[in-house]
Amino acid sequence: MxxxxxxxxxxxxxxxxxxxKAVHFNDSKNDRxxxxxxxxKLGKGFLGMEAxxxxxxxxxxxxxxFILETPNEDEGYIEEIHSVLRWQExxx
Numbered sequence: 174m175x176x177x178x179x180x181x182x183x184x185x186x187x188x189x190x191x192x193x194k195a196v197h198f199n200d201s202k203n204d205r206x207x208x209x210x211x212x213x214k215l216g217k218g219f220l221g222m223e224a225x226x227x228x229x230x231x232x233x234x235x236x237x238x239f240i241l242e243t244p245n246e247d248e249g250y251i252e253e254i255h256s257v258l259r260w261q262e263x264x265x
Contacts, residue, residue, distance in 0.1 A: 177224075181233050190233060198239040200225060214243045215253045229257050230264055 184190065200218030202211035216222030229239065241253060 177227055177231060181231070193234075193237065195238045195240055196228070196234055198225075198228070198241050199243045212243055214245060214249060215256065226260050229260055 181190065184193070198215075200213040200215050200220045202213045202218055203209040204219045213219075215225045228234065239257070241250065243249070243253060245253065
């Protein structure tokens, strides 16, 4: 996850950022190119916590709804949501 800006630029050229209405937000159990969509808890997968933080705070994605889809119980979801809220507070 070293080229988020490049990914967003390519998305804009191919689809258009104006069409992006939400962000499906989870880490990945599998490495890039595996052709598998297996969700992992934030920071516990191949993307890692720093990449998740960069995505959550990217200015292009600001204001979009983030749909958290990780393998968790209520307590795990609460912890992940609090992490994202802390990141946002740190940047204000």
